[in-house]
Amino acid sequence: MIKTDALIIGAGPTGLFTAHQLKLIGLDCEIVDNLDKIGGQCIELYPDKPIYDIPAIPECTGEELTNNLINQLKPFDIKFHLSERVDEVKKINENWEVKTNKGTIFLTPNIIIAGGVGSFEPRKFAPKECQKYEDKSIFYSIKDKTIFSGKTVSIFGGGDSALDWAVELSSNSKVNLVHRRDEFRGAKSTLDKVYELEKAGKINLFTKYQLKAVKGNGNLKSIDILHDNKDLKTLETDFVLGFFGLIMQLGPIANWGLNIDKKTITVDTEKFETNQKGIYAVGDICSYPGKLKLILSGFHEGALAARACFKLARPNEKYRFEFTTSSKTIKNRLGVKGD
Amino acid sequence: MSKVTYIEHDGKSHTIDIQNGLTVMEGAIQNNIPGIDADCGGSMACATCHVYVKEEWFNRIPKKEDGEEDMLDMAFEPNKFSRLSCQITVTDDLDGLIVQLPSKQA
Numbered sequence: 001m002i003k004t005d006a007l008i009i010g011a012g013p014t015g016l017f018t019a020h021q022l023k024l025i026g027l028d029c030e031i032v033d034n035l036d037k038i039g040g041q042c043i044e045l046y047p048d049k050p051i052y053d054i055p056a057i058p059e060c061t062g063e064e065l066t067n068n069l070i071n072q073l074k075p076f077d078i079k080f081h082l083s084e085r086v087d088e089v090k091k092i093n094e095n096w097e098v099k100t101n102k103g104t105i106f107l108t109p110n111i112i113i114a115g116g117v118g119s120f121e122p123r124k125f126a127p128k129e130c131q132k133y134e135d136k137s138i139f140y141s142i143k144d145k146t147i148f149s150g151k152t153v154s155i156f157g158g159g160d161s162a163l164d165w166a167v168e169l170s171s172n173s174k175v176n177l178v179h180r181r182d183e184f185r186g187a188k189s190t191l192d193k194v195y196e197l198e199k200a201g202k203i204n205l206f207t208k209y210q211l212k213a214v215k216g217n218g219n220l221k222s223i224d225i226l227h228d229n230k231d232l233k234t235l236e237t238d239f240v241l242g243f244f245g246l247i248m249q250l251g252p253i254a255n256w257g258l259n260i261d262k263k264t265i266t267v268d269t270e271k272f273e274t275n276q277k278g279i280y281a282v283g284d285i286c287s288y289p290g291k292l293k294l295i296l297s298g299f300h301e302g303a304l305a306a307r308a309c310f311k312l313a314r315p316n317e318k319y320r321f322e323f324t325t326s327s328k329t330i331k332n333r334l335g336v337k338g339d
Numbered sequence: 340m341s342k343v344t345y346i347e348h349d350g351k352s353h354t355i356d357i358q359n360g361l362t363v364m365e366g367a368i369q370n371n372i373p374g375i376d377a378d379c380g381g382s383m384a385c386a387t388c389h390v391y392v393k394e395e396w397f398n399r400i401p402k403k404e405d406g407e408e409d410m411l412d413m414a415f416e417p418n419k420f421s422r423l424s425c426q427i428t429v430t431d432d433l434d435g436l437i438v439q440l441p442s443k444q445a
Contacts, residue, residue: 045384117378123445126416158412180417185409210416228419245413247445248378248385263376284380293380 004030005313006110006306007098009086009253012040013295014283015114016069018302023076024330025306027313031078032100034085034119039066041116041284042295044246055296065295075334085119089256089279094312096278109312112305113265113274113281114298119251123244125156125211130240137220138240147239148173154223154235156211157243160186165241167193170202176235178206178225209233214240253285261287271308272301278312280305341434345372345390348442357429363438364388364425374440381425383407387444388424389414393437400427400436415441 006022008015011033022029037043042051042062050059060068081104088099089111098106122140124130130138148169154176155166163186166177177194184191197203212226222236250263259266259275264287267273272280282305283298291297310319324330331337343366344354357366367375367388379385383406392400397420407426411417424438 041379041384045379046382049382049384123413123415159409180412181408183408185412247387247413249445263378 001105001107002030003107004028005108006112006309007032007096007106007108008112008114009033010040010114010116010283010285011035011038011080011082012114012116012283012298013042013065013069014116014298014302015040015112016066016073017299018112018114018282018306019078020069020072020076021303021306022309023073023078024324024333025310025319026329026333027306027309029078030081030106032081032084032086032104034083034121036083038070038080038082039063041248042066044120051295053294053296075336085251087252091276109278110309111279112302112309113253113279113285114283114302115253115281115285117248117250117263117284118253119249120246121249121251122242123247125214125240125242127211127213129214130211133214133216133220133240137216137238138214138242140242140244142241145169151238152176152236153239153241154178154237155241155243157241158184158186159243159245160190161243162186162241163190163194165243166203167197170197174204175202176204176206176237178209178211180208180210182207206233206235211240211242264291267301270304272305273308280308341429341431341436343429343433344435344437345374346437346439347372347374348440359429359431361429362425363390363427363429363436364423366429367424372440374444375424376444377425383410383423383426386410386414386423389417389441389444390422390424390438391418391420391441392422392427393439394420396433396436396438400433415443415445 005027006029008031011031019029043066047063048061052059084100084102087101090097095107095109096111149172152174153169155162156178158179166175169175198205208228209225213224215222222234225233265274265281267281267286267288269288272282274281282301284293340356343357346352353372355370364377376387378387407423411421
């Protein structure tokens with residue numbers, strides 16, 4: 001069990017800056033994020049898109065912003081738990097016990113939810129019966145590619161993941177690549193390779209088709225794909241892979257007894273505390289009168305939530321407000337020499 | 340003000356007066372129309388404000404910009420009348436616009 005002064009859920013810009021604020025005032029924290037990398041929506045949704053409204057930064061991309069925030073945390077030792085999703089939160093005396101899907105357990109007086117619009121989960125196929133085959137014959141990510149060897153694999157999607165896997169698997173499997181339109185958005189070099197492999201008979205390409213139905217009893221046998229012009233084709237296949245990117249889902253947070261309004265968590269504007277003592281929500285996931293879904297608002301909310309954490313983490317100490325420009329204590333924490 | 344009609348997947352119809360300059364997505368969110376999530380808030384990064392534009396309107400609304408078609412690849416059951424409602428700005432020309440909502444957004 002890991003004991004910490006505050007647990008931050010979400011490693012997006014708000015979570016990162018909140019960690020900075022906690023460390024500045026002398027509190028420990030750890031960060032959990034369901035993605036396999038740091039940066040949240042900035043990294044997952046718009047790494048290359050320029051942002052123009054971060055104070056004092058005229059222009060930066062989502063990736064640059066993330067890297068700057070990570071750099072700002074360099075003086076501190078902060079443990080990140082990536083590819084982990086918080087599943088359960090339980091009150092134990094004055095603390096919260098927090099469990100992740102990988103079995104990590106935290107004990108902390110403070111939980112700061114900086115979860116954006118929830119956790120990123122793969123987008124799934126539309127037909128309902130696909131669920132039955134999920135993780136057996138239908139996958140949205142690949143953990144062990146050897147299972148496809150010598151089999152027929154039908155890959156859906158038009159981005160880099162779909163193209164990369166079509167190329168990769170075509171050496172040992174029979175590959176169908178199915179996409180809803182003629183244009184692919186993946187890298188041109190990979191696409192050229194796909195067309196080459198198509199000519200060589202290694203990849204069967206089906207464009208303007210979408211998955212209509214999956215068939216089999218227990219084991220997947222075939223799929224039906226439907227063309228824009230309503231032409232229906234049946235493909236025999238052992239496996240189906242779907243690469244439609246990620247979608248944000250509130251997920252287990254909905255079950256923690258918090259007041260939730262339209263996928264956001266209601267908080268006060270003094271501590272950004274939820275209806276549960278010691279659980280705060282900051283950034284896009286919180287709502288209060290006048291809430292602006294801007295990164296800069298998340299920074300402000302995190303700074304105030306961090307101060308609120310101090311009270312519960314250090315009940316016998318009094319929090320003293322200090323400036324980074326003048327405080328020796330803070331400079332020590334940052335590892336910079338005072339003048 | 341222009342009228343926009345949102346038809347839910349089950350057929351329930353909502354006709355709303357929307358101020359010109361707002362997007363079809365914003366009109367839905369401000370009026371609590373169920374079926375449009377708009378998780379990313381209109382930055383064309385999520386495909387959860389996906390709508391099917393009524394055929395007779397499809398060619399009357401401004402064409403898609405780069406990136407919208409790519410995002411529609413991610414949408415739930417897109418078809419040739421699919422658009423992201425955050426990319427359709429309400430103007431006088433669109434008075435009477437009808438959009439249908441998918442059975443879900445993700």
